[in-house]
Amino acid sequence: xxxxxxxxxxxxxxxxxxxxxxxxxxxxxxxxxxxxxxxxxxxxxxxxxxxxxxxxxxxxxxxxxxxxxxxxxxxxxxxxxxxxxxxxxxxxxxxxxxxxxxxxxxxxxxxxxxxxxxxxxxxxxxxxxxxxxxxxxxxxxxxxxxxxxxxxxxxxxxxxxxxxxxxxxxxxxxxxxxxxxxxxxxxxxxxxxxxxxxxxxxxxxxxxxxxxxxxxxxxxxxxxxxxxxxxxxxxxxxxxxxxxxxxxxxxxxxxxxxxxxxxxxxxxxxxxxxxxxxxxxxxxxxxxxxxxxxxxxxxxxxxxxxxxxxxxxxxxxxxxxxxxxxxxxxxxxxxxxxxxxxxxxxxx
Numbered sequence: 369x370x371x372x373x374x375x376x377x378x379x380x381x382x383x384x385x386x387x388x389x390x391x392x393x394x395x396x397x398x399x400x401x402x403x404x405x406x407x408x409x410x411x412x413x414x415x416x417x418x419x420x421x422x423x424x425x426x427x428x429x430x431x432x433x434x435x436x437x438x439x440x441x442x443x444x445x446x447x448x449x450x451x452x453x454x455x456x457x458x459x460x461x462x463x464x465x466x467x468x469x470x471x472x473x474x475x476x477x478x479x480x481x482x483x484x485x486x487x488x489x490x491x492x493x494x495x496x497x498x499x500x501x502x503x504x505x506x507x508x509x510x511x512x513x514x515x516x517x518x519x520x521x522x523x524x525x526x527x528x529x530x531x532x533x534x535x536x537x538x539x540x541x542x543x544x545x546x547x548x549x550x551x552x553x554x555x556x557x558x559x560x561x562x563x564x565x566x567x568x569x570x571x572x573x574x575x576x577x578x579x580x581x582x583x584x585x586x587x588x589x590x591x592x593x594x595x596x597x598x599x600x601x602x603x604x605x606x607x608x609x610x611x612x613x614x615x616x617x618x619x620x621x622x623x624x625x626x627x628x629x630x631x632x633x634x635x636x637x638x639x640x641x642x643x644x645x646x647x648x649x650x651x652x653x654x655x656x657x658x659x660x661x662x663x664x665x666x667x668x669x670x671x672x673x674x675x676x677x678x679x680x681x682x683x684x685x686x687x688x689x690x691x692x693x694x695x696x697x698x699x700x701x702x703x704x705x706x707x708x709x710x711x712x713x714x715x716x
Contacts, residue, residue: 369393371647371674372667373429373626377659379405381416384661389420392668395653395682396427399485401439402659404430407483410440414484427533427682429487429655432476433507445479446700448472449707451491454519455510457707466522468706469509471699473526478694480532489535489589491523493570495543503548511543513566517573524578524586531689536574537589538628539621540604540614541567549592549634553603560597564618572619584687585623588615590651592634602649603634606642611650624681625650629657630667639663640670647671652678 373396376385397417404410418424430439435450449472458465480488496504496511509519520536527534544567545554556563571588578585590605598614599607605627615621630642637645643654653674656667674682 369395369674369679370668370671371395371651371653371678372643372671373398373427373653373655374664374667375400375657375659376403376413376417377661379403379409380413381420382661386420388661388664388668389417392664393421394668395674396429396487398429398489398655398657399439400430400657401441404440404483406441406444410483418484425486425686427487428485429489429535430480430485431489432480433490433492434472434476435506437507440479440483446475448476449703450506451509451519452506453707455508455512455515458510458515458519461706461709462518464706464709466518468703469519469522470526471702473523474530474691474694475696475699475703477527477530477532478696478699481530481689485532487533487535487587488527489537490527491520491534491536492538492542493517493520493536493574494538494541495567495570497544499546500544501546501548501554503545503550504542508543513570513573517570517577520570520574521577524574525581525583528583528586528687529690530694531687533584533685533687534586535589535626536571536586538591538593539588539625540571540591540595540610540619542591542593543567545591545593549628550632551634553592553594553634553636555594555596557596563595563597568614568618571621575619575621584685585621587624587626587685588621589655590615590625590627590646592628592632605630605635605651606645606649608649616650622681624678624685625652627651627654629655631656631658631663638666638670640666643667643671652681
């Protein structure tokens, strides 16, 4: 099994994709809006992906954060509120916000589970700063450490209780990036004390709480960002210093670690070279998302087999589904009511 998670090009697999996936046996797959037309089609696609690698439990990922990062077609699926709305709610009603995030995560998990998906690339623990690029902005619950860490925890718990693996991102913190890593390489030139005291601490608080609750750790996703105080030459995804000293060391994160999409323009080198660098630096697996067949062939030839240690981390990340019966309409009513109550409180 190769240490890579591939995208695919459309609403069903091409013959070439089937042949490649059968031969390579990638760890998993990630889907985007181009792959999610309607519920019947999506379930057929996820069934097809499971069949082509012969694994019913193959991880199939999606980004369903809420707001502008919602990959499921809004003509057929609910669009969750943007995370920042829950952060605003927290300032009025902290307990109500926590419950609303949890219920919202159950709803997202229900949609993913019924479609055959098993991993959601959310929540975002990044703390956006005022001068940062808006690529994060309202995708984060809040720029305040305690608010963001508390609501990240609520989302993780809700997803896990629906049997969905969450992915906490972007380790060790994307909030100070002044350029979009999809387009260019961000460089953060901030004192180490500030990074540990604020940006990195959000991840630390969430992971500490998860350990105290004796829950499976979420997956983690690396940031394509250079942190000059730690490694001035390599972005976190390629940096063994960041991964070993900060993510595995300071955070004590022993969970499953994936790269952000190696197609992003923040990274240099061929797609195969990027994949190899990420795994050599300490990522358990890489994301290669664009669905381009030539790129997938290049990555498949370069990326190694997944290690036994990584497979153990993967196994330990799988949560137990605790909700046998779900009533989506009741959960949605609960989320809407939380916002209505907050508006009444805010207006006295």
